[in-house]
Amino acid sequence: MILKNISILYGTELKYIESTDVQIKNGNFKKISKKISSKEKAIDCSNLLLIPGFINSHTHIADSIGKDLSIDADVDSKIHPMIGLKQKLLKETPKKSLSKYMKNSAKSMIKNGITTFIDFREGGLDGILLLKSALENLPIRCIILGRIEHYNTKNEIKQNMPLPKEHIKQLTQLLKNCDGIGISGTNENSNSNLQSYAKTKKIRAIHAAETKDSVNTSKKLTGKSEIQRAMLLRPSFLIHMTFATKNDLKLVAKNTRGIVICPRANSSLAEGIPDISLMQKFGCNITIGTDNVMINSPDIFREMDYLWKVTMGMSQSRFDPRQILKMATVNAGKMLNQKIGCIKENYFADCLFINKNSLDLEPMNNVYASIVHRASENSINAVMIGGKIVNGKL
Ligand SMILES: [Zn+2]
Known part of the structure; x- marks a missing residue:
């Protein structure tokens, strides 16, 4: 043609x-x-x-069924991997219903010009297979980052509990069926866990410095910043970095392929706005994601518009819109090391x-x-x- x-x-x-x-x-x-x-x-x-075509670098489309539930609740009550409402929804909703709304979100993304999305999929191997079956017959490209449902308590983190043997087996099986792992965060994982995940050969991604609270929890629990601990995973990229310090950004620019920011999701949780000017200053490769469908629509046009205006409004200085468009295309292709986004x-x-x-x-x-x-x-x-x-x- x-x-x-x-x-x-x-x-x-x-x-x-x-x-x-x-x-x-x-x-x-x-x-x-x-x-x-x-x-x-x-x-x-x-x-x-x-x-x-746009690359939506971070989604959780499985929670599409929970749109705008409990909008007044705090972050942990909504989406914490151990105690959040989201986890309860994913466990208790029949698979058929989850699948229907996952499919709707994927269709909506195609109509909105998203040709690839990177999904953090909870629920172990079953969760991955459910997403794959929901996307059957849909042409959108999906990078699936799965996880085994294993989280450490604060005490287990202090004792540096290793990953149980049966979970190591599960992890090997899981990785045969997806593109890599998507870890919820360092505050639910011991150093030993993170180091076990670091040995896996596919994509390794993790949420980091999403909220002030998660940053403080890490310091209190381990004396280290979330980002310092996230580096134990040897991450391909990190999600959020809304409260990253200059030292964090230096570490990430040097040791990873990028940062996925989710400005509308951060705002919708009343948490903050990622500082893209500072990220750029330290040479980070920035990409954009829309995060949980439960709290935000999977629409990159809206994400770019919001990010551009809020950045200029808060910093009171101009920002080149071409750089924003690169975050939704070229930068994400580079982060994934694939011939897409360009x-x-x-x-x-x-x-x-x-x-x-x-x-x-x-x-x-x-x-x-x-x-x-x-x-x-x-x-x-x-x-x-x-x-x-x-x-x-x-
Ligand atoms: Zn997320």
């Missing part, structure tokens, strides 16, 4: 090219240049802008066709600002994953 005369955001810097041709073959971007001549089917795209030769053809003449966008005087704070599902003519149109039409 050849897309003729299309505007694109090209390469890892999302460089705006006003008009070019794009050849898509075997699910990839094959060639991008002016006037490609070929006998393949050609489509005139002169009113369209091609941008990379319109470039030999990358997977995961992309969105934005209507430049749509009511909300025309005239697009600043293409990055337009996408970050004006575009929505209404501005997308079509969503493509792996070279196939999976929603809308050209």
Whole structure:
């Protein structure tokens, strides 16, 4: 397929090219240049802008059934892995109902231009298999980070309890069925646990410095910061870092592939706002996630808009919207070390066709600002994953 005369955001810097041709073959971007001549089917795209498909770098879509339950409760009462309402919901709801709402969230993400999402899946191997069956026949790419349901009490952390043998076996089995592990946090895991998880060969991710409370608990319990302890996991990336210190950020920039921030989820829990200017200053690779569906909608357009405005409002200084768009695309592809999140030769053809003449966008005087704070599902003519149109039409 050849897309003729299309505007694109090209390469890892999302460089705006006003008009070019794009050849898509075997699910990839094959060639991008002016006037490609070929006998393949050609489509005139002169009113369209091609941008990379969004990567939602952190979700828990299993709790889609719990939308806006107990909105007045504190973080732990809502989503703590041992005592939270969410855990009770996941355990007590029939699988069929969980599955129905997981599927709805995945469908909603596709319509909103999300072509890949990274899900933290609770419930051990059964939890992973349930997510996989819910996503059957849906084209969205999903990176599943599972976990075994094993959490340490404060006393067990102080005694540095090791991971029981039967759980090590469970972990091996689990990792054969998913892309890596998603750990709830250091405050539920002994050093020995974290070191056992660190030996696994796939992706290793962990929530860290999400709340002031979790930061203080770590200090009180172990004398170390959450981030210092999270490093025992040798994490591929960390989630949140809302209350990370400068030293934490230095450690993370040097030793991991990135930080996933979830600004709307943090705000919805009345916890705080991640400081992306500081993260950038220390050279961290920043990506964006929408976190629990229970507390936030899985919509990257809304996440980008919110993040851009709240950052400038709080810091009283300008922030480049192109950097925000990179967090939802290029940076996440880099964090996953996969050929996604970027319109470039030999990358997977995961992309969105934005209507430049749509009511909300025309005239697009600043293409990055337009996408970050004006575009929505209404501005997308079509969503493509792996070279196939999976929603809308050209
Ligand atoms: Zn999370």
